Amino acid sequence: MKALQGNQETKKNTAKAYTDDVFEKVKARSPHEPEFLQAVKEIIDSLTPVFEKHPKYMDFGVLERLVEPERFISFRVPWVDDLGNVQVNRGFRVQFNNALGPYKGGIRFHPSVNNSIVKFLGFEQIFKNSLTGQPIGGAKGGSDFDPKGKSELEVMRFAQSFMTELSKHIGPDTDVPAGDIGVGAREIGFMFGQYKKLNGGFEAGVLTGKGLEYGGSLTRTEATGYGVVYLMKEMLQDKGLDFNGRTVVISGSGNVSIYAIEKAQQLGAKVVACSDSDGFIVDTDGIKLDTVKKLKETGDERISEYVTEHPNAHYSEDCTGIWEIPCEIALPCATQNELDDASARQLIANNVIAVGEGANMPSTEEAIDVFLENDILFAPGKAANAGGVAVSALEMAQNSGKISWTFEEVDVKLQEIMKEIYQKSMNAAEEYGTSGNLVIGANIAGFLKVADAMIAQGVV
Known part of the structure; x- marks a missing residue:
């Protein structure tokens, strides 16, 4: 038994030394690229148990190739x-x-x-x-x-x-x-x-997000915002919870935020705040989505104009203050690193139960650690905001087949994709000893499919 434990410890140390070495090489090559280094470190730190269990990925240099753009x-x-x-x-x-x-x-x-x-x-x-x-x-x-x-x-x-x-x-x-x-x-x-x-x-398939008149897909505009809510719905259901009656704060006021608000409201939530780069609005009666759409979709107005039509709402400058608003569910949907550890602690102090990233890497590494250490349900962006690119791939399929699906058909496919992303991520977390950790699970599930394909195709 001691020999077996010693062998497992050796494998773990070897895997950790490998991932550390790869990251040090990335830092040496890209010393002035902080966002890139942050993203790489977050992924690499999750993959040690994979290399421990499957040394073949080290043997084939998969990670060294992945961190370097083709x-x-x-x-x-x-x-x-x-x-x-x-x-x-x-x-x-x-x-x-x-x-x-x-x-x-x-x-x-x-x-x-x-x-x-x-x-x-x-x-x-x-x-x-x-x-x-x-x-x-x-x-x-x-x-x-x-x-x-x-x-x-x-x-x-x-x-x-x-x-x-x-x-x-x-x-x-x-x-x-x-x-x-x-x-x-x-x-x-x-x-x-x-x-x-x-x-x-x-060549309709060369770009996605096109207008419906020339090859675009229904549901593409809504996809990322809807997708984050669909994935959060799965996460909440796993704990016997749902959106109905919950207070929600959603940062941003672009497409992702607008359609996350729309879907959360359809599921019975009360969304009380949203923002832009100048500041944020709070409407305790619930955000009036038609007003936000009018400001942001049909014009280029600032979110501060919301209070002109709804004087009971309140506007504050400095968009980072949005995380001080009490809520049960927080969806950062604006930009990278908008939510730091101090904001994470404030959300927890205000009794948040779940956080889902609608933007790309909107939470700092320290903020994520705070959420996980306090058992907050947390969905990382690479899982939660995958709905947009998923429907883009569906648009590619429609362009290739010269067909068009209805809004309902695409929406059903989107819901299934987000459900599968959640299940794959949770299963990977369970298999690799980090049950319930969707951050690690999503990283591992995403990595394994790419890594296996890379090995199958040789060193190219």
């Missing part, structure tokens, strides 16, 4: 503003891994976009896409261009210039971008039109 593309994006001045932005595309299918991941237009942001998003996308069960690899892209305050013609000229370069690197069976922060149906339309012009044909 391709990183950086390019200049020149465009002309409405005053006739030449402007120049940077464009990026990281094609991280295509072991499971064509590269797949959104395009983000935001001033914060840089190498680190794009790489962290692309790395997370590998595992998120794997969890969906769809045949798609991991990628991400974007630019430090800010569409806010720009005219429609300026956005069009920029998007066309961006696609002129990006078109050389994408295709329906190569890399299929979608939208992300700052890139909605308008921007996708401009990019699709430019791609069509450059390539001389109508």
Whole structure:
């Protein structure tokens, strides 16, 4: 028995030394990329029990290959503003891994976009896409261009210039971008039109998130927001709980937040707060979604305008203060690292029971530790916000077959995918000795499928 225990301890030490060594090499290569390093560390720390149980993944160098992008593309994006001045932005595309299918991941237009942001998003996308069960690899892209305050013609000229370069690197069976922060149906339309012009044909499957008139999928707009609520519904049901009658706080007020609010309200919850980058609103009677949609979907108004129509609501500057609002369920749906350990403790002090990440890596590592140490139900972004890319893959399938499914058909498929993601993640956590830990379970479940495909395809 002592010999067996000693052998198990040796395997564990070997696996831990391996993951530590890989992470040190990543740090040495990418010392100035904090978001990317944060994402890599969070994944690697979860995988020690996998390497302990299956040394073959170490033997085949799977992790060393996973943390290095297959391709990183950086390019200049020149465009002309409405005053006739030449402007120049940077464009990026990281094609991280295509072991499971064509590269797949959104395009983000935001001033914060840089190498680190794009790489962290692309790395997370590998595992998120794997969890969906769809045949798609991991990628991400974007630019430090800010569409806010720009005219429609300026956005069009920029998007066309961006696609002129990006078109050389994408295709329906190569890399299929979608939208992300700052890139909605308008921007996708401009990019699709430019791609069509450059390539001389109508390849609907080259982009997802398209308008319904030219190959888009019903439910795609709602998918990420609905998806996070569907996964949280499964998590709550496992504990004999549900959304009905619960007080919910949802950060952000873009597509993800809007449709998370909508679905949570449909399930009987009272959503009392949402935000944008300037501040947040609290409406103790429940957020009036029609007003938020009018402000954010049909215009570019700030969330502060909500109180003009609903004077009983309250607006506060500094969006991080939203986590001080008492709630039972918190859904961070805005941006990375918006919820830190102090906010996590405040939520717990206010009796939160569950947290689900609707954005990409919205909770810091310290915040996640606080939630897990206090037995808060916690759903990480790579599981909880996978609904958007899942429906993007369904859009690809419809484009390939030249068919169109109804809203209800896609919604049913989305619910099944989110249910399967939850079950796969929970099963992996159980199998590898961390029962109930959805963070570790999602990382392991996502990793195993990609790793097995990589081994099957050889060292490429």
